[in-house]
Amino acid sequence: MDERRKHQVSLRGASAKEITRDALLEKVSQERELRQYARRASSAALFIQRVWRRYRVTKMVAWELREEWEKVMNQYAELAITATWLSSNIVRPFLFFITCLSTRHRNIQPREIYSMKNFFQIMLESVTSTDSMKNYCSLAIGTVEERRVWSYQSRRMISLCMFILSECDKSRAGGQDIVALTSLAMRFVVVLTDLKGWKGVTEHDCQSADTAVKDLVWFTGSSESGLYLSIRRYISTLDAPCSSRISSSSVQRDDRFLITASTITLALRPFHAAKFDLDGPGLLDIHYVTKNYCVFLLTVPCLTQRLPTLLISAMRHKSILSLFSDITGKAR
Known part of the structure; x- marks a missing residue:
């Protein structure tokens, strides 16, 4: 038995040491993780x-x-x-x-x-x-x-x-x-x-056209259009209180007045559409429209000073306030 061992030669070299089972498993795991990382890096590079x-x-x-x-x-x-x-x-x-x-x-x-x-x-x-x-x-x-x-x-x-x-x-x-x-x-x-x-x-085509317009109005009031956030950003750039001091004759010739009047018109348009189409498909979104109207428009700092006087009067008109009240009340 001893004679047979004398003729055995280790191919690992004289400095090689025996590796334990746990060390071998850890080494294999590290090599596997390295290969996975290389694959992910290659996939990420191809994606980029x-x-x-x-x-x-x-x-x-x-x-x-x-x-x-x-x-x-x-x-x-x-x-x-x-x-x-x-x-x-x-x-x-x-x-x-x-x-x-x-x-x-x-x-x-x-x-x-x-x-x-x-x-x-x-x-x-x-x-x-x-x-x-x-x-x-x-x-x-x-x-x-x-x-x-x-x-x-x-x-x-x-x-x-x-x-x-x-x-x-x-x-x-x-x-x-x-x-x-x-x-x-x-x-x-x-x-x-x-x-x-x-x-x-x-x-003959009025009904089809009216349906198409209502569809656009509901889209305008939805989150996809970004109407109320855009209105807030725009009104926030208006000078306060200078805008409210401009005379109506000069305001009407100004693009700024046209833009501001248009934004207020568009902000209120979904409420008008909801009033005349309470059974329409957009009724479910009236809560969203109301919330965004209040959150993004009515909370603009110095709102009444930024808007022209003519538009403030229009927003405070009895018909607008009653319209807003009726729609929000029926949507509850």
């Missing part, structure tokens, strides 16, 4: 690369679409415009590139301001046109596909207008351009969400 490539490609496409869109805009006066063409060639690419280049980054550059001003001027001309073929709102009473596209695009445009409102601050660089843009955007939203502002709607 995929996200970056998507971001880069999307931005490149947005730049290309903006270039093509601007070329179309330069020839706009020479083209035969229809509501369907407007939706496909003006609204659709505009919403894509303005989202990728501006709203997604919460930043409005001078070039985007110029593009948005041109866009809303065209849209205002369209929605106030008496020619049903050119009126963008005619899509709301068209085919099922046209109504679907119109509803989606209109909601996107309302959200864009609320973003513009939240960025409206005359103290920032290019403040006057922002104010002019916001004035156009607010005029557009007010007309879009008011059936009386739609031109060329026949009595």
Whole structure:
């Protein structure tokens, strides 16, 4: 037995030591964790690369679409415009590139301001046109596909207008351009969400148009649009108490007054819609609308000093207070 052991040679070397079972298990566990970490790191790197490539490609496409869109805009006066063409060639690419280049980054550059001003001027001309073929709102009473596209695009445009409102601050660089843009955007939203502002709607289509408008009003009052938060941010930028001291004649010529009046109109519009449609689908959201109206609007510091006197009188009008009371009482 001893003779056999003398001829055994250890291949581990003279310095190798026996490893215990626990140490071996720990070593195997560490190696497994190291391999898992390497796999996770590789997967994370691939994910980051995929996200970056998507971001880069999307931005490149947005730049290309903006270039093509601007070329179309330069020839706009020479083209035969229809509501369907407007939706496909003006609204659709505009919403894509303005989202990728501006709203997604919460930043409005001078070039985007110029593009948005041109866009809303065209849209205002369209929605106030008496020619049903050119009126963008005619899509709301068209085919099922046209109504679907119109509803989606209109909601996107309302959200864009609320973003513009939240960025409206005359103290920032290019403040006057922002104010002019916001004035156009607010005029557009007010007309879009008011059936009386739609031109060329026949009595036969009034019910369909009214349903489409109510749907937009409920969206405006929902959390998706960001209406009340945007109004609060805007009103907080108004000077106090200077705004309330301006005479009514000078205020009416000011874009600021138009913007402020439009925001108050939009803030109260869901309550008007709820009063005349108490059994409508939006009734469940009236608590949300009421809460946001109180939290975001009525709690603005020095609210009565920031708003023009004419608007304060309108907000205190008996019909508005009774409307607010009736809606909140019936929603309980």
